[in-house]
Amino acid sequence: MMFEFLNIMKHELLLCFLLFFILIAKIGSKEENSPSWHVMINLLLLINFLLGFCYNVDGELFNGMFVINDLVHLEKNILNLGLLLISLQAHPYTRNHHHAPEFYMLLISSVLGMFFMLSSGHLLLFYIGLELSTIPLAALANFNLNKSNSSEAGMKMIMSSAFSSALLLMGVSLIYGTTGSFSFGEITLQLTGSPLQIFAFVMLFVGFAFKLSMVPFHFWTADVYEGAPVSIAAFLSVVSKSAIAFVFVTVLYSVFESLVSTWYILLFITAVLTIGVGNLFALRQQNIKRFLAFSSIAQIGFILVGISGGSQESETSVIYFLLIYVFSNLGAFGVVTLVSAQTGKESINDYKGFYKRNPGLSWIMTISLFSLAGIPPTAGFFGKFFLLTAGASTGNYLLISFAAINMVVSMYYYLRIVKAMFMDPNEQPIPPILSGLFPGIAFVICLLGIILTGFSSDLYTYIHSLSSGI
Amino acid sequence: MNLHILIIAPVITAIALLFFKELKQIRFVALAGSTLQLILSFILLSTFCAERASGNTAAMLFYSSVSWFAPLGIAFTTGVDGISVSMILLSAFVVLAGVLVSWKMEKMSREFFFLLMFLSAGAYGFFISLDLFTLFFFLEIAVIPKFLLIGVWGSGRKEYSAMKLALMLMAGSAFVLVGLLGLYFNTDIGNGVHTFDFLSIAKQQINLEAQLIFFPLAFIGFGIFGALFPFHTWVPDGHSSAPTAASMFLAGISMKLGGYGCLRVATYLMPEAAHVYAPYIILLATIAIIYGAFATMMQTDLKYINAYSSVSHCGFVLLGIGMLNETAIAGAVMQMISHGLMTALFFAAIGMIYERTHTRMVSQLGGLLKVMPFISSIFIIAGLCSLGLPGFSGFVAEMTVFMGAWQHQETMYRLATILSCASIVVTAVYILRAAGKSIMGPIVNKEHLSLGDATWNEKTAAVLLLSGIVVIGIAPFWLQDLIHADVNGLMVNIGRNLIP
Numbered sequence: 001m002m003f004e005f006l007n008i009m010k011h012e013l014l015l016c017f018l019l020f021f022i023l024i025a026k027i028g029s030k031e032e033n034s035p036s037w038h039v040m041i042n043l044l045l046l047i048n049f050l051l052g053f054c055y056n057v058d059g060e061l062f063n064g065m066f067v068i069n070d071l072v073h074l075e076k077n078i079l080n081l082g083l084l085l086i087s088l089q090a091h092p093y094t095r096n097h098h099h100a101p102e103f104y105m106l107l108i109s110s111v112l113g114m115f116f117m118l119s120s121g122h123l124l125l126f127y128i129g130l131e132l133s134t135i136p137l138a139a140l141a142n143f144n145l146n147k148s149n150s151s152e153a154g155m156k157m158i159m160s161s162a163f164s165s166a167l168l169l170m171g172v173s174l175i176y177g178t179t180g181s182f183s184f185g186e187i188t189l190q191l192t193g194s195p196l197q198i199f200a201f202v203m204l205f206v207g208f209a210f211k212l213s214m215v216p217f218h219f220w221t222a223d224v225y226e227g228a229p230v231s232i233a234a235f236l237s238v239v240s241k242s243a244i245a246f247v248f249v250t251v252l253y254s255v256f257e258s259l260v261s262t263w264y265i266l267l268f269i270t271a272v273l274t275i276g277v278g279n280l281f282a283l284r285q286q287n288i289k290r291f292l293a294f295s296s297i298a299q300i301g302f303i304l305v306g307i308s309g310g311s312q313e314s315e316t317s318v319i320y321f322l323l324i325y326v327f328s329n330l331g332a333f334g335v336v337t338l339v340s341a342q343t344g345k346e347s348i349n350d351y352k353g354f355y356k357r358n359p360g361l362s363w364i365m366t367i368s369l370f371s372l373a374g375i376p377p378t379a380g381f382f383g384k385f386f387l388l389t390a391g392a393s394t395g396n397y398l399l400i401s402f403a404a405i406n407m408v409v410s411m412y413y414y415l416r417i418v419k420a421m422f423m424d425p426n427e428q429p430i431p432p433i434l435s436g437l438f439p440g441i442a443f444v445i446c447l448l449g450i451i452l453t454g455f456s457s458d459l460y461t462y463i464h465s466l467s468s469g470i
Numbered sequence: 471m472n473l474h475i476l477i478i479a480p481v482i483t484a485i486a487l488l489f490f491k492e493l494k495q496i497r498f499v500a501l502a503g504s505t506l507q508l509i510l511s512f513i514l515l516s517t518f519c520a521e522r523a524s525g526n527t528a529a530m531l532f533y534s535s536v537s538w539f540a541p542l543g544i545a546f547t548t549g550v551d552g553i554s555v556s557m558i559l560l561s562a563f564v565v566l567a568g569v570l571v572s573w574k575m576e577k578m579s580r581e582f583f584f585l586l587m588f589l590s591a592g593a594y595g596f597f598i599s600l601d602l603f604t605l606f607f608f609l610e611i612a613v614i615p616k617f618l619l620i621g622v623w624g625s626g627r628k629e630y631s632a633m634k635l636a637l638m639l640m641a642g643s644a645f646v647l648v649g650l651l652g653l654y655f656n657t658d659i660g661n662g663v664h665t666f667d668f669l670s671i672a673k674q675q676i677n678l679e680a681q682l683i684f685f686p687l688a689f690i691g692f693g694i695f696g697a698l699f700p701f702h703t704w705v706p707d708g709h710s711s712a713p714t715a716a717s718m719f720l721a722g723i724s725m726k727l728g729g730y731g732c733l734r735v736a737t738y739l740m741p742e743a744a745h746v747y748a749p750y751i752i753l754l755a756t757i758a759i760i761y762g763a764f765a766t767m768m769q770t771d772l773k774y775i776n777a778y779s780s781v782s783h784c785g786f787v788l789l790g791i792g793m794l795n796e797t798a799i800a801g802a803v804m805q806m807i808s809h810g811l812m813t814a815l816f817f818a819a820i821g822m823i824y825e826r827t828h829t830r831m832v833s834q835l836g837g838l839l840k841v842m843p844f845i846s847s848i849f850i851i852a853g854l855c856s857l858g859l860p861g862f863s864g865f866v867a868e869m870t871v872f873m874g875a876w877q878h879q880e881t882m883y884r885l886a887t888i889l890s891c892a893s894i895v896v897t898a899v900y901i902l903r904a905a906g907k908s909i910m911g912p913i914v915n916k917e918h919l920s921l922g923d924a925t926w927n928e929k930t931a932a933v934l935l936l937s938g939i940v941v942i943g944i945a946p947f948w949l950q951d952l953i954h955a956d957v958n959g960l961m962v963n964i965g966r967n968l969i970p
Contacts (some may be wrong), residue, residue: 312541313541313542316541370614375610375613375614376607376608376610376611377607377611381607381610385603385606385647386539386542388647388651389542389651389654392651392652392654392655393655395655397648397651397652397683400648400651401648404644404645404647404648405641405644407640407644408637408640408641408644411636411637411640412633412637415617415633415636415637418617418618419621419629419632419633422618422621422622423621423622423628423629423632424629457537457538457539457540457544460539460541461539461540461541464541
């Protein structure tokens with residue numbers, strides 16, 4: 001019994017162990033920021049990631065409050081991968097920061113919250129997981145302690161997440177009121193589609209929309225990304241978004257499947273708005289972090305198109321796309337992190353002539369951007385194609401055409417960065433940047449991911465075998 | 471013959487290039503890689519002809535299918551017929567000539583040849599794909615390297631042209647994407663399972679309503695690649711800003727991807743809709759032919775002249791496809807081959823002239839024949855081929871298209887045919903004028919007297935392309951024989967006409 005418990009909550013317990021380890025190491029050590037400390041923490045995260053693949057069992061705890069199956073294992077592994085990559089990439093930043101242990105502790109507790117959220121079979125556990133994942137992020141957004149726009153980012157983050165949590169809670173309480181249960185299985189049985197239930201569902205949807213920064217609930221995103229440290233912006237846009245998207249799919253497909261007609265309309269509207277507005281704003285950005293923020297909003301729009309399909313292929317392609325998105329977005333963010341940590345430059349204009357001095361980093365950035373834009377042979381092409389295929393299965397070609405045209409728009413702004421790096425002249429280009437060991441490893445993983453994930457149909461078939469439609 | 475090697479060879483060449491630093495090594499590897507491509511395509515041609523001669527009448531030879539994304543009905547299916555073999559041969563010629571012409575490329579030569587090899591892999595993959603997903607995959611592969619080729623190595627307004635080309639072609643592929651998805655969800659291979667497989671879609675009757683929606687999307691999408699009026703505007707800017715090898719690739723191969731897609735995917739898989747939309751296709755093609763020809767007359771830059779004339783010549787391809795009969799479609803295929811070789815030669819000659827004189831303006835050139843006789847002769851020969859002089863490939867191809875077009879009795883078709891024929895006169899005017907002013911006459915710029923003629927690599931490239939043009943021009947029957955059976959095969963579907 002005890003062993004089974006350990007096995008079922010393996011992912012969470014590992015992270016808890018890491019948390020306590022860092023806490024004790026922080027209290028115990030004299031020197032706060034020794035190089036060996038960073039090696040240790042990255043090694044532990046790597047072990048944590050690898051252990052995620054071993055001894056995986058299906059099962060549930062606490063009367064179905066905590067559920068785990070192969071799909072959830074996979075999703076947790078994807079998040080672990082993102083955590084590892086971000087930790088590797090953050091090294092140039094945390095190396096010189098006084099509070100590096102706290103940085104990692106907050107990061108890990110946020111992921112811990114996401115794990116609980118992914119495993120929840122009960123609205124209360126879901127809500128606690130959500131809060132646990134959000135509140136450390138607000139502290140992390142404020143981690144550039146001496147910068148005023150960083151505290152602005154932290155403040156905006158906490159306000160918006162409090163507001164969205166309030167809406168979510170409102171929805172949760174109304175659902176409890178109409179169905180008499182918090183448990184997902186019970187709620188599904190009790191849903192009748194009454195107006196009050198639909199109202200409650202819309203509240204819940206809006207809560208998700210805030211967290212996923214769907215338009216028109218996206219206003220916090222760009223400011224938070226701009227103010228937060230680059231690694232945290234990367235974490236927000238990749239790991240945090242992926243976790244919420246995973247849960248969103250599960251909640252829509254297995255809990256609220258009887259309200260499909262309602263959420264299809266909601267998804268249709270928000271997908272069109274999210275893609276359109278995300279793209280339009282990304283066109284005009286001058287700050288590369290703001291630019292990546294808006295482009296990630298547009299990417300969320302494409303994910304919504306995929307979700308709207310409602311078939312088994314939809315769930316597969318959403319998970320597959322998010323895995324690819326981890327590699328591609330972290331590749332791009334990795335370069336931005338390095339440049340920002342070593343030169344402090346974050347404007348797109350600073351990247352002009354980047355190729356002359358930093359050919360390697362330019363190619364990494366280019367390949368990552370191509371993957372984000374969905375250009376073959378990078379994995380992003382496969383991800384986007386399958387999302388649109390999944391979306392088209394409902395026969396709504398209007399939505400697909402809109403998304404396809406917007407892929408062209410997004411192409412323009414991704415190519416703009418490529419153009420700046422390769423073609424534009426610059427009097428004072430960014431001097432050669434040494435990537436260092438940790439970010440180097442992260443880049444290799446990202447590039448391998450971008451090139452190999454797309455071609456590997458086995459991975460797709462594997463995810464397909466785990467997922468289910470409505 | 472395993473067709474995968476056609477994709478693997480350029481990819482391996484591209485990867486091998488990354489390990490070299492010296493210009494000499496790099497261009498040697500690129501030359502070796504592209505020669506290998508030519509050898510492979512000749513082997514393909516000979517084995518293909520041998521198979522056909524031995525009585526193998528399967529629609530697609532060397533067929534192989536490897537399961538890929540099985541849950542979506544995607545497989546890596548490859549196979550060739552006469553049309554794709556001739557396209558592959560064309561690509562191999564143009565790529566080798568392109569490498570030879572860029573022999574002196576010193577600026578970031580490794581990246582340049584890498585992208586060129588990458589592009590050629592995309593083109594071969596496109597021509598051998600028998601699965602709509604992989605076809606689309608390779609179509610898109612052949613877009614973005616061009617952005618970098620034009621933007622980094624180009625001349626003139628290169629950033630603008632590169633962006634315009636990339637965005638217009640991506641818009642084209644966005645149309646294609648929606649068209650293909652629509653097609654996919656209207657297929658059924660039992661139990662409501664959909665497929666991207668080309669041959670099994672060809673056997674099915676896609677319902678007419680779906681065809682009427684998705685045919686225009688697919689046709690316009692591929693049409694943007696093939697300079698369909700009014701989506702041709704990327705052609706002049708893109709071609710004229712591109713470096714020589716990229717212009718050759720763009721006009722020689724890339725635009726053919728469009729024509730091939732229009733024929734193979736749009737028209738062949740959705741024939742009933744093709745009959746409905748045929749008058750519009752013919753209208754647009756005729757406008758492109760005439761507009762392209764007249765627009766060329768106004769140009770003063772040699773590259774713009776060739777680019778606009780490409781719009782006009784590619785109009786013949788679409789005109790042939792729009793006629794929807796066997797002769798015209800065979801003509802369209804031949805025009806693709808002929809125009810690919812001819813325009814590549816033209817761009818090569820212009821590139822050679824530009825490299826020496828640093829100008830492409832007709833008014834600043836003159837009397838080049840005295841200074842560089844070889845290049846000038848090439849230029850004139852390409853021009854004569856372009857205006858359809860008998861003995862060259864252009865005449866054969868255009869003649870076949872007109873013969874096919876004349877089979878239609880309706881007034882509108884007749885009118886379109888006559889107008890297109892008349893455009894040849896305009897072609898003669900602009901070609902002879904450009905050649906006369908820049909090649910003949912007195913030497914305008916005294917500095918040109920010190921310039922040298924073509925070097926060995928340029929001569930090889932020119933002779934290579936020239937041999938193709940002349941062989942097709944003098945002995946067109948071997949090309950006709952090669953494609954004849956397969957055009958017939960296409961007609962089984964295309965001839966299907968639901969609308970009386």
